Each structure stands twice: as C-alpha cells, then as structure tokens.
Amino acid sequence: MDDFVLWAIEMVQSVDPVLRTILAGVAIMLETSILIGLLVPGDTIVLVAAIGVTSWLEGIALGIAVIAGAILGESLGFWLGRWAGPHIRASWLGRRIGAEQWRRSERYLQRRGGIAIFLSRFLPVLHSLVPLTVGMSRYPYRRFIAWTLPACALWASIYVGLAAGAAGSYMELSQRVHYAGYVFVGAIAVLLIGILVTKKIIARREERHMKDEPRREA
Template sequence: MNEFLTWLLDAVQSVDPVIRTLLAGLAIMLETSVLIGLVVPGDTIVIVAGTAVSSPLEGVLLGLVVVLGALAGESIGFWLGRLIGPRLQHSRLGRRIGEKNWQRSERYLRRRGGPAIFISRFLPVLHSLVPLTVGMSGYPYRRFLAWTIPACVVWSTLYITVAAVAAGTYRQLADQLHYAGYVFVGVIVVFLILVFAGKKLLERLERRHLDHEHPGEAPVVDVED
C-alpha cells in the first residue's frame, strides 16, 4: 500500500505546479457551471491537486485559483440566467434536469434570499442551478458575489487543507509505519463520507423550506438581505 501511494502521490506532484493548479481551477469552473457541473468531478480533482501541495504559498495559490475558477463558473451561470435563462430552462438540455429541480431552485431562492446563494454551494444539484436562477430573478450581480465569494473560499479552504495535511502527514510517516498508507486513505475516505453526510443533512434541513409552495410568493428582486 505504501509503495503504491508513494508512487501515486509522486506522480501527481511531478506534474508542473502551474499546469496542476490551472487544471484544478478549470475543473472547478466546469463543476460550478450550469448543467455541466452535474457531470464534472471537480471535488475529486481539487483533492488530487491538494495532495501535491508542498508549501503554504503553493496552497494559497491553489486555493486562489480554485476560488477564481468557482466564481467564474458561477458567474457564467448567473449571466446565462440573466440573458437566456428561460430559453435554457425549456431547452432539451434544461428539460433533462427536470422541472421539479428548476422549481425547487426558484422556490429556495425566494424563501432564503441571499443565504440560499451561500448554502447552495454545498448542496447537490442546487449548486449548479441556483446561480442561473439568481440571474433570472433580477438579483444584483454585486450582491450575488457578496454571498458566493465567502462560500467558495470556505469550500476551497476545506478541501485543499484536508488533502494537503493528509498527504503531508503520510509522507512523514511512510518510512516509519507500514500502515501509513491505510491511515492516509482512511483520512480521505472519512473526510468524503463526512462531506457527503453533511451535504445530505444540510439538504434535508433545507428541504423543509421547499416541500410546500406558499401562495403569493414572488421572485427575488433587488432587496436588502
């Protein structure tokens, strides 16, 4: 196990840091983009890139690029919603998402307002649909950024820190403990399980606000949150 993991981590680290960082930023941009984000494994690519971080500066630069990539993806979704949202929603591609998910995203934004933008970054499906829905609603772009930037920073910091610390600890212990590889894999698996469970719990809690349509609800407009 140790030999294989050492080879794998060395292979990732051997990739040019600039290329590795740009690939992570591109992956998360696609992962947060409307509809594309449902099939691109941005989370996994960021974790892999995080295991190659060898210094605080490299970690900060990776985090900055990942945040910028996430903001670019969400901004694409926002402006697509502002410019062609209804047409996209009723296109063949939009219909594959399902009317129920579109209505859920719209209802979530109406009921939560700004916090929906922050929380949706951590929710399945909604993290791709909410930016588009926000753009369609007439919500101001600057206020959209004020809610989504902190969410992207929290998300990227969490993923990169866990990956980098786990990989760094493994490298320190690999020559001393024959089961260091299992510890590394265990840490990553536990982290992913906790992330998955946390998303499901958050989704379940937030779903309480989405189960029933309240009469008289109106789309979010330029209001203070």
C-alpha cells in the same frame, strides 16, 4: 499499500504545479457554471490536485485558483441566466434536469434569499442551478457575489486544506510507520464521507425548511 499510496502521491506531484493549479481552477469553473456542473467532477479534480501540494506557497496558489475558478463559474451561470436563462431551461439538457428541479431552485431562492446562494455551493444539483436561477431573477449581481464569494472561499479551504494536510501527514508518517498507507486511505475515506454526510445534512435541513414554509404562511 504504502508503495501504492506513495506512487500515487508522487505521480500527482510530478505534474507541474502551475499546470496542476490551472487544471483545478478550470475544472471548478466548469463544475460551478450552469449545467456543466452536473457533468464535470470538479471537486474530485480539486482533491487530487491538493494531494500533490508540497509547500504552503503551492497550497495558497491552489486555493486562490479554486476560489477564482468557482467565482468565474458562478458568475458565468448568473449572466447566462440573465441573458438566456429561459432558453437554457427549455433546452434538451434543461428538460433532462426536470421541471421539478428548476421549480425547487426557484422556491429555494425565493424563500431563503442570500442564504440559498451561500448554501447552494455545498448542495448537489442546486450548486449548478442556483446561479442560473438567480440570473433569471432581478437579484443584483453585487449581492449575488457578496453571498457566493465567502461560500466559495470556505469550500476551497475545506477541500484544499484537508486533502493537502492528509497527504503531507502521510509523507511524514510513512517514514516512521509501516502501515501509513492504510492510515492515509482511511483519512481520505473519512474526508469524503464527512463531506457527503455534511452535504446530506444541509440538503435535508433545507428540504424541511422549504416544506415547513408554506405551513407558516398558512
């Protein structure tokens, strides 16, 4: 296990840091822009890129690239929604998403406002639909960025910081502990499970909020 983990980390680290950083930024831009985010596993690419970080400078550069990519992707989704939202919704891919998902995104934005924009970065499906839905509304772009920027920064910090920290800890631990590979794999598994559970908790909480809202209005 140790040999395999060391080989995997060294393979990622062998990729030019500039290229690795650019790929992560582009991947997250695609992941956060309109419906492409349902097809491109940007978060996985960011995690892999973060494992290859070997210095604070590389980590900071990767974090900035991921934040910039996320902002560009969400901005692209916003402006496409403003210019061609109904056409995208009526397209083949838009129909495959399902009318209920689109209505859910609209209700979520109407009832939660800026909080919906912030939390959507951490929610499946909605992280791709909400920027497009916001663009189709009259919500100003300046306010959209004010909510999505801190969400993208927090998201990038969690993914890059934890993955890079786990890889760095392994490289140090592997020199003293024979079974460090299992510790590293366990740490990554805990990280992924923690991210998944957190997303599920947020999603269920927001679902309950949307279900309870009509009762309050009644």
